[in-house]
Amino acid sequence: MNFCVALGGNPNAGKTTLFNALTGSRQHVGNYPGVTVDRKEGRYVQNGHDMHIVDLPGTYSLTAYSVEEVVARDFLVNERPRVTINIVDASNLERNLYLTIQFLELGIPTCVALNMIDVARGRGIEIDHNKLSRLLGVPVVPIVARSGFGKKALMDAVETVAEAPLRQPLRVSYGPDLETAIQEMEKMITGGNFLTDLYPSRWIAIKYLENDEQILEKGGGTDPQISDQLEAVTRKVGAHIEETLETYPEAMIADHRYGFISSMLKQGVVKELHDRNRLFLSDRIDKVLVNRFAGPIIMLLVLMGLYQFVFTYSELPVAWCEKAFEWLSDLVSATLSDGLLKSLIVSGVIDGVGGVLGFVPLIMFMFFGIAVLEDSGYLARVAFMLDRVFQIFGLHGSSVMAYIVSGGIAGGCAVPGVMATRTLRSPKERIATLLTAPFMNCGAKLPVFALLIAAFFPQSRARMMFILTLISWGGALLAAKFLRMTVVKGASTPFVMELPPYRLPTFRGLMIHTWERTWQYAKKAGTVILGISVLLWAAMTFPRLPDAQIETYDTQRRGIVSTASPRVVEELEKSAGAQPLSAAAVELKDDLLAVDARQAGAALRHSLAGRIGTGIESVTRWAGFDWRTNIALLGGFAAKEVIVSTLGTAYSLGTVDVEATDSLAVKLAAEPGWRILTAWSLIVFVMFYAPCFVTVVCIARESSWKWGAFSMVFNTSLAFFLAVAVYQAGTALGY
């Protein structure tokens, strides 16, 4: 039998962990609510059943609140999977069952997975799952998603649910006032066959009483007359309840649901050894880590410590990588004869892709550090501590996570960062967040900064990265404030967030995390970046210099050779590089190389990319960018990694130097047009200019094309303005 099995439950209950355990996927797991924001699909086969498993974003209720919750709710309510596995956090049973009750009221075939029983046990909570199963009327299977314990038993239970006939929806009693109204409404609903092909009549009545917008809309569209009647009943009973009990129907419904749960749990389902609100280890850690005075300091120290760790331990492997690519490049240079093919391989492929791949160790260490912070639960604390600050700038505590995912701790990616804004309730705050999240230092910008830092600030790498992080957060917050005061004005939304307990990250989890992201980075370098590098190489090579011009350089070379003495010419031709040359031969060689360099420079200028680069140089000179940097920055519109690879290509095409084995950092530091101020200006520009193409598409998809286009124009203008300001002010001050 083929059927669909959905994983539904509260945020952070372990749905994705179970999904990965079942399907062998490596979807992102993290210890904060709202990691998964879109549905993910996989397969699980057992006893000849081919199950289509769907992982959903977490939701606290079937009446959805934010965008990612709508995704979950729509899937469960409209697409009706054959079985829904309701993942319940056993250490937080009461609140998790609130959603379970709603599943059962809707009557969807449910199987409860009692997850994290290891955590519950550690807290002295014993759960009688058999009794719970009897009371709920559905299977309840204890599992530990992290270790895979109970997986088989759970899936056996899923099979029985799939094969069993549909059950009657659960009935929770809502007290005399509401029950009278519900009965009246059910009559109207069944009488008019109002949505009854989709939902149980009692459920529809309850949703009307709860003022569930989606159902009201659907009902109004199907049969406006009955819908109006139902709303009239809601208003009537609402007015009555407000008058006599000073509360609202939906509040009464919630009260009764929680009442139902606690009376169920009191029947010996849960045994707690300790007072439930006592402080566990996690809370004692929080006493220090989110302490009002120590908290912010610790936060900065954690960030600084992470960078120190990354730069210290990645320095050596990065140097090895560079050496390896230099060796490869030398090898190819020596084997291939001069010509287009050699230029393509050395300048296009090796310098291009190698420039990006060389940073793999750095990226890997960074991802590892971020994974530790994410899996432990510390990032949720950062969101908690920064909410008030973000509020000042018109943003929200949930924006913090979007920032961090985008590269708020250098090394993220703006694409999942933009997706992460789904957890923001208000569209205004959401747009302001997704427009500013790309200002963070994503893993693609990191190599550019690492390169410039290595070239111009070699003494203080970690400190520079720390400063750059602060600049990007500061810039993003100010830009957000500006946007919130102009184009996306509007009130702020409430901040109601669950703080997950700290968890010790598992070694395996960290490895998967690090590996997955590093692999993606490397894969991108080998595919997209390779393609763009080759294209850019072609743009930097064609059209080639006209023959007449090549001829003039050849003439110059012949002239130099003819004026030298034949003995010296012969020495130079014969030399294999081993024995030192005489002074005269060195001079001859240098003269010839100078001509080569002039020719290479002229060829690059003559190429398509060179013409564009020089064409806009008159503008970009204000920010201190020469035409070669312009080429790289134009490439960066496609993907930010390309900046490093194109700088590599531009500086290897444009200069011919036999001792060309210098790394790009050394070349840049030695270039006459480059100084520390140029580096600053370039860093600022790269940090703030248009998001890469994929991010723009993602912004457009998550909002509209208008905002996608806006992000390109606004960000690039802002970046250019800032870069010019830095460069001009710096120059005026004599730097």
Place this chain on the structure above:
Amino acid sequence: MATINIRHMQVNQEGTIASVKVGGELGRRLRDMGLVPGTAIKIQGRAPLYDPVALRLKGFTLTLRNNEADLIDVEVNG
């Protein structure tokens, strides 16, 4: 017994929710998260700028801004 709202509670102070005086979307969200009358809560801490506040209820930790905390009345001893 006195009734105060969460904004005015001290860290570590305990109480029982008396009422949640807000309807609509926000009210629903607060109730979905377990803030219903009769629930025992304890203030666990406050963020560096005194806002948001972290509460402990039903065995988990919930954070909310003071603006939301204002809407929740709690019965406290003394």
